[in-house]
Amino acid sequence: MKLLIAFSPLIVPIVFQEQISCVYLTKSASSGYYQDADFVIGGLFSLRETAGDIEHRLDFKYTVDPLDVVYADLTKHYQHILAMVFAIEKINKDPNILFNMSLGFYLFNVDFIEMKAVESSMALLSGESPPIPNYSCRPEKTDKLVAVIGGISTGISTQISRVLSLYNVPQISYAPFDQSLGTRVQLQSPYQFPVHTTALYQGIIQLLLYFTWVWVGLVVPDDMRGELFLRDITEKMTNHGLCVALAEKIPEFSATDTVNPSHFMEKVTMTRVIVAFGDTHDFMIIVYLIIFYAPFGNVWITTSDWDITILPIEQNLIYTYFGGGLSFSFHMDEILGFKDFLRSVQPRKYPHDIFIQDVWSILFECPYFDQHGNRELSQCEPNGSLSTRPLHLWDMKTSPSSYKVHAAVYAIAQAVHEELSLRVEVHSFDKSVLWAPLPWKLHPFLQRGQLGRSSNEGNVANKQVSATKLDIFNYQSLQGGTKAQVKVGEFVFESHSVQHFSLNEELITWGEHHNQTPFSVCSQSCPLGFRKTPVEGKPFCCFDCILCPDGEIANKTGIYKMILNVEISRNVLNLEIYRNSSEC
Structure with a gap:
């Protein structure tokens, strides 16, 4: 066992009079899924929402009891793990990437518990679960660790980084991009996949x-990411003559007791259309509030970070309140061969995968039993395929998170390749020098790639290709009751002066509450003979209509005038709206 040198309040000093040995601080909360190789990538994923997420206690005495209440088994998140396994399998089949050496992994499920993320990060460094702080008890594992992929949220990524940065181990976060993440981590912040937020904001506008x-509502998580979105989107909306009907900040799921349901429902019913900017975990409480307190049907505009279909709630109920919603997703090319790989996945193919038993049991509604400490599935379809599962349990389409995990594996493999190439060149192709590279030597190569730590919007934008494309999806109920996300349009952002928006309105369905496109205004248009007058304390979208003075009449109706320019050759609809004063 080797001593790892680091200084941190997390380190627990243990003094022995005769010899040093590994002792456990706590009962193992979750063992890892390990596959040996010449180089190993760590992976920290979130597969469940549990009672531990609610308690949110950060101390080493806390352990997750397997019998704890599981609020949600996020089976679709298992695709994130499979994306990593798939990428590693492909890399290992190519002898040129790692000089005919192999890549392995060490994977943990941390749920959404920050303490569990800390513990699993330390397990990657010590080689044991539960970990032995500051000691490497399994050097045959820890000496091979080159980088770590995780986690799914800013909070989880921050806690992982506070451990890994002590040892300068590279970390790639697959959470939604958060420009404030660098300020949360005292040492080295994780690498993130840059996102062109300007393109997203313009697409929503x-x-x-x-x-x-x-007349539009805004709902965001109560954190810095949500605060920045409110600031930026409000400015853009005002510049385009749009008004913010409400701006509601939602606390994290672990602080649900701070939410006033009646207050939230009162706010939500102020407008027909709500833009929600956050991820699945951020807005889990929203889904329950909407369903249990049953407001009228809002149209929700979201991003792909929030998957409203993922919760274990009867899907017809979900569709009743969220059907007709529109979602923006940054366009991704298909990962070649990934769907075929997903179709081939079965428990017998991966007998050492400790996660697949639970996932398969839920997906195919078949129980498992413990036999001599090993879980075995029973009464399952012998040839069950992931492609047959419904949308709320599984999606064969590659999720944005899976796409980033897959890309992160290749970024790490490329960095290892370049570091090894320098060794081979120096030692005249003596393959004996190709031992696991020191993790901190990968940073220069990762920094030259498409990943970045910068919180500067300009630097992030410079990493984008010349045009950014967003796909627009509509949550629908198809024939036979099948629920699906159907692509109905796209938005291409090249610059502030060059944008292309296209939408096939005939493909859109508005859910059970609307049989036609809903309206969302604060005040109805003033008819002929009336003029608008501002309402004190209300935005300009809200006004009263009063009679014109004797001898005068309003010669225009409506609050807005639309100018439509159709470029038939490019099948693009450009639309501009400006305010009309409707004076007498």
Whole structure:
């Protein structure tokens, strides 16, 4: 056992009079899924929402009891793990990437518990679960660790980084991009996949303008990421003549007791259209509030980070309140061969995968039993395929998170390749020098790639290709009751002066509450003979209509005038809206 040198309040000094040995601080909360190789990538994923997420206690005495209440088995998140396994299998089949050496993995499920993320990060460094702080008890594992992929949220990524950065181990976060993440970590912040937020904001604005939705609610998580979104989108909306009907900040799921349901419902019913900017975990409480307190049907505009279908709630109920929603997703090319790989996945193919038993039991509604400490599935379809599962349990389409995990594996493999190439060149192709590279030597190569730590929007934008494309999806109920996300349009952002928005309105369905495109205005248009007058304390979208003075009449109706320019050759609809004063 080797001593790892680091200084941190997490390190627990243990003095022995005769010899040093590994002792456990706590009962193992979750063992890892390990596959040996010449180089190993760690992976920290979130597969469940549990009672531990609610308690949110950060101390080494806390352990997750397997019998703890599981609020949600997020089976679709298992695709994130499979994306990593698939990428590693492909890399190992190519002898040129790692000089005919192999890549392995060490994977943990941390749920959404930050303490569990800390513990699993330390397990990657010590080689044992539960970990032995600051000691390497399994050097045959720890000496091979080159980088870590995780976690799914800013909070989880921050806790992982506070451990890994002590030893300068590279970490790639697959959480939604958060420009404030670098300020949360005292040492070295994780690498993130840059996102062109300007393109997303402009896409949302163009969608609102297209449907003349001028009275719009905003819902965000109560953190810095949500605060920045509110600031930026509010400015853009005002510049385009759109008004913010409400701006609601939602606390994390572990602080649900701070939410006032009646207050939230009162706010939500102020407008027909709500833009929700956050991820599945951020807005888990929203789903329950909407369903249990049953407001009228809002149209939800979201991003792909929030998957409203993922919760274990009867899907017809989910569709009743969220059907007709529109979602923006940054366009991704298909990962070649990934769908075929997913179709081939079965428990017997991966007998050492400790996660697949639970996932398979839920997906195919078949129990498992413990036999001599090993879980075995029973009464399962012998040839069950993931491609047959419904949308709320599984999606064969590659999720944005899976796409990033897959890309992160290749980024790490490329960095290892370049580091090894320098050794081979120096030692005249003596393959005996190709031992596991020191993790901190990979940083220069990762920094030259498409990943970045910068919180500067300009630097992030510079990493984008010349045009950023977003796909627009509509949550629908298809024939036979099948639920699906159907692509109905796209938005291409090249610059502030060059944007292309296209939408096939005939493909859109608005759910059970609307049989036609809903309106979202604060005040109805003033008829002929009336003029608008501002309402004190209300935005400009809200006004009263009063009679014109004797001898005068309003010669225009409506609050807005639309100018439509159709470029038939490019099948692009450009739409601009401006305010009309409707004076007498």
